[in-house]
Amino acid sequence: MAITIKDVAKLANVSPSTVSRVISKSPRISEATKQLVYAAMDELKYKPNAIARNLANASTKTLGLIIPNQDENLFKNPFFIQAMRGISIYAQKKNYKIMFNYGASPEDELNFVHEFVNSKWVDGVILLTAYENDLCIEYLNHESFPFVVVGRPYNIHDIMWVDNDNFQATYNLVNTLIQKSCQEIGFIGGPQKYIFSKDRLEGYKRALELRNLSVHPELVIEAMDFTEDEGYRAMAEICSRSIPHAVVTTDDLLGFGVLKYIKEHGIKVKVTGFNNIPLSEYQQPALTSVDIKAEDLGYNAAKLLIRALEGMENPVNHYIVGTELVERESTA
Amino acid sequence: MAITIKDVAKLANVSPSTVSRVISKSPRISEATKQLVYAAMDELKYKPNAIARNLANASTKTLGLIIPNQDENLFKNPFFIQAMRGISIYAQKKNYKIMFNYGASPEDELNFVHEFVNSKWVDGVILLTAYENDLCIEYLNHESFPFVVVGRPYNIHDIMWVDNDNFQATYNLVNTLIQKSCQEIGFIGGPQKYIFSKDRLEGYKRALELRNLSVHPELVIEAMDFTEDEGYRAMAEICSRSIPHAVVTTDDLLGFGVLKYIKEHGIKVKVTGFNNIPLSEYQQPALTSVDIKAEDLGYNAAKLLIRALEGMENPVNHYIVGTELVERESTA
DNA sequence: CTGAAAGCGCTTACAG
């Protein structure tokens, strides 16, 4: 069988308790016995059984990740990939492990959260999205289970979250366009069930209002989802009414659709997106995009959660990650 | 405190052993008591503690994944992302969890493997790459710890692995080019420390030989790594000697570099790559690419490993995933 | 089919 604490104890001529204290770096152990124990561990090539430690400690040093996505899209959305990267970099630095599950629907996600919590497999949970009436948030909150959400939740109780300032990002973006003498600016936003959709729309409106430019409702469209097709369709709708100088979309994929439309119809309109996904760099005409720094979002989410788990005070229970406007000009 | 098996036992008026047998679906339990126990579990909202079960069972139903990559590249290489996707889809179907770690170097990877094995955290390990003298493979093999490797290992002992048939894929690709009347075909391969590099080079040579076309050593280059820059450099080298009808590269990024070169120099050469990454679709001139079906590789790796863990016989200890040639023609 | 008991490999309050 595997080497246990008892074998080490016997060889080192101490009690198992003492060996355990050496493993967990308890302060009240004499240097002499510590060396004795280490020598015995080396000789036997002893390695602590993490499962047993976890049971006794009631902690796993593991974070549970819920990826909100369907089978086919798993890992294809650069946002989630980048966020995961940030999460795992911080977690690894702090010796936390990561376990993930993806759910095809909010119900599915809830099931996984239940499992994470009930099975005691993880010390904390990271949610990669926040819905309007989020069952996972409600449940985790009700159970007082440690968690953090990437994306500002709706009814902010005492929840930890990280997000961009979507209002400000869009506000600044529209300002930049106005300074480039775009007067008529269209807007293709996402479903209002996402809080960032609301925030971005709000930022757009305020920027126009502040400059005394009126918001033309016929230039503002709510897309059903974030796809190229929807972007194309929305742009067609806008152009059937009036051709704007610029169009702000809240997702690069929507932006791709808009670009496709203007290319086909030979019209010249500045187009912007959000997320700055790798493909956006290669578009022709060019796509300006707001980089939301998904990796930073993930990194700081993990940081907030792990600090809380370790009993460290977080200055605030949320973290705002700055965005970066990546401007691109068509070469034509 | 949390509800345990004892609470359920008390309420249902049976022994903890009986409750345990119900949880683990032991066959020799009367239907009556089973219902009694279920009722009690419902009433108390009892959930088994997975950690405790694992300790008693000496199994975690968790797979450990080693991602061979440096911080900056984690999750950026589509190959690994797609493979992970396949792995997690199969694992989830079989109720296995996944834990991952990434290593910046082979030594780093070995450390994580040690940790996975020693800590008893995972039941099996999936390696996402195979090196020439692979320390992880050697170690896992020596410890008789269950594992599978994505990529055919060098010294095939009794190891489980999945891979494409790289020889055949390249052979077929070159044949296709010959049929399109390319006579002079250049080859830009990867470092020979990767077994797939060797296989692809071999496939290229055989296809030429079979058609009685001689292999021109001056058209065959071994790139240092899989980057656009290397592709560009290699193509420059080839063209300084002779301009071929086509160039086969063993990675899309190398292909991008070649495309860049021919675009700048206004020459017309058919270019092919491997992996068919998303960006390859958008190249101009067009890039033909071999889709290696990374998701299938991951899926079948998980399948092979989990079947072995569950004590099921695998027909063979490896699995070959078919490739698909995605041909693209320049529109010019 | 069911129970009492020992065990999985650690941790930790208690006592010294």
Place this chain on the structure above:
DNA sequence: CTGAAAGCGCTTACAG
């Protein structure tokens, strides 16, 4: 600073 003992929440061979 160190040890004996009870405990973390399950499982399972043994006996009935």
